[in-house]
Amino acid sequence: MRILTGLILASALSAGACKGQITETPTDTNGAEQAAETTASITNPVDYRFATKTEAGDILTNIDDHFGSMQKREMGVRLKNPVDPTIEKLSAQYRAAVLDFSDEEVAFLNEVVEDSRAVLAPFRGAIPDEVLFAKISNDIEGGLPHTRGNLILFSKFVMDGYLKTRESDPEKAHYELKKLFLHELHHVMSRANPERVDEYFAIIGFKRCAFTEPEDLRLSRLTNPDATAYHHYAPVEIQGTDGLIPYLRVSSAYDADRGGSMGSYMNFALLRVDVDNGKCTATNETPQFVAPVPDFMELIGQNTGYIIHPEETLSDNFVHYVLKTEGLPNPEIPEAVAAFWKTF
DSSP states (O other): OOOOSSTTSSOOOOOOSOOOBOOOOOOOOSSHHHHHHHHHHHHSOOEEEEOOHHHHHHHHTSOSTTGGGOOHHHHHHHHTOOSSOOHHHHHHHHHHTEEOOOHHHHHHHHHHHHHHHHHHGGGGGGSOSEEEEEEEOTTGGGGOOEEETTEEEEEHHHHHHHHHHHHHOHHHHHHHHHHHHHHHHHHHHHHHOGGGHHHHHGGGTOEEOEEOOOHHHHHTBOOBTTBOOOOEEBOOOBTTBSEEEEEEEEOSSOOTTTOOOGGGGEEEEEEEEEEETTEEEESSSSOOEEOOOHHHHHHHOSSOSOOSSHHHHHHHHHHHHHTTOOSOSOTHHHHHHHHHHTTO
16 A cells, blocks of 8 residues: 555545557666576566456455455545444445556556566566556545556556646656555565564564454454454563554544544554563553654664554565666665565
8 A cells, every 4th residue: 555645654645448459578687697687587577467347346356365454434534434343335335446558658658667577576476477657546445556466556546646747747747656566566566475473573673472453453454455464573672661563553443524534544653562572462451552763663674664564664665766766765675575576
């Protein structure tokens, strides 16, 4: 889930018939190693294509770790109706929300993908053979781009914004859409390769623990489709506790008078936990949260403010590596991220 305009620490932003398969275009590269990687990618290219409405609907309504983890309160917020929210109602809403890409959007995404193939060649072993794209209405996940399975989802809000920017600044629009594509592709890669997640999250200091949410906390959780599990903690000692778990919650049940999208009900903080024999326990019967603290930020690095889950933090660092971002406070983190994915 890529939050676009300011939900860094708490608040958020207030496909029909298949339109063609993206074809392979070889790209010149420098250096024997890079050339070999690119050649391998071209001989076995990733099939990026636009999902049909049926394909996208089937993936969106699959009872996976996202839908299977969802609580009643967050269902009500997503449905904008707190009365008897159910997975069946949510499934109907999600399936109906799949939209057609315009021809201009198809061309724009094709352009971004073709521009990314060479730089993604070193990571081909971690990318599924097929990656799908779909467009959805702003009612799904508050209009935030996200992934499910091997499907990358772009909302109408997002595509309209990039096309508007493209009118006045095509280079900026291309760069921003490329950043988003790479961030979401990273989630697809992570989901396809879960067996080494402990090793991966350790790059930014996280350790695995078995965490059972207290009932009151579980009922208020907000499930991020790109990072559904809370199996890792940051070993930062604070106020006498052993560590912190980044945690998303729904601030309240949906209020029809207040209105608002899912993002306006999203609340983020760091949950204090005690750790014993690999088990994480919330510090008190009433879970204790804290705002991000310097020791936590030092542990995970200063390259991004997107800290709601280690998966999201690492996604941004992956983007930094691919786009060769200069002047980062912690350039060693993107390098470690890239080195990890190159081993697949």
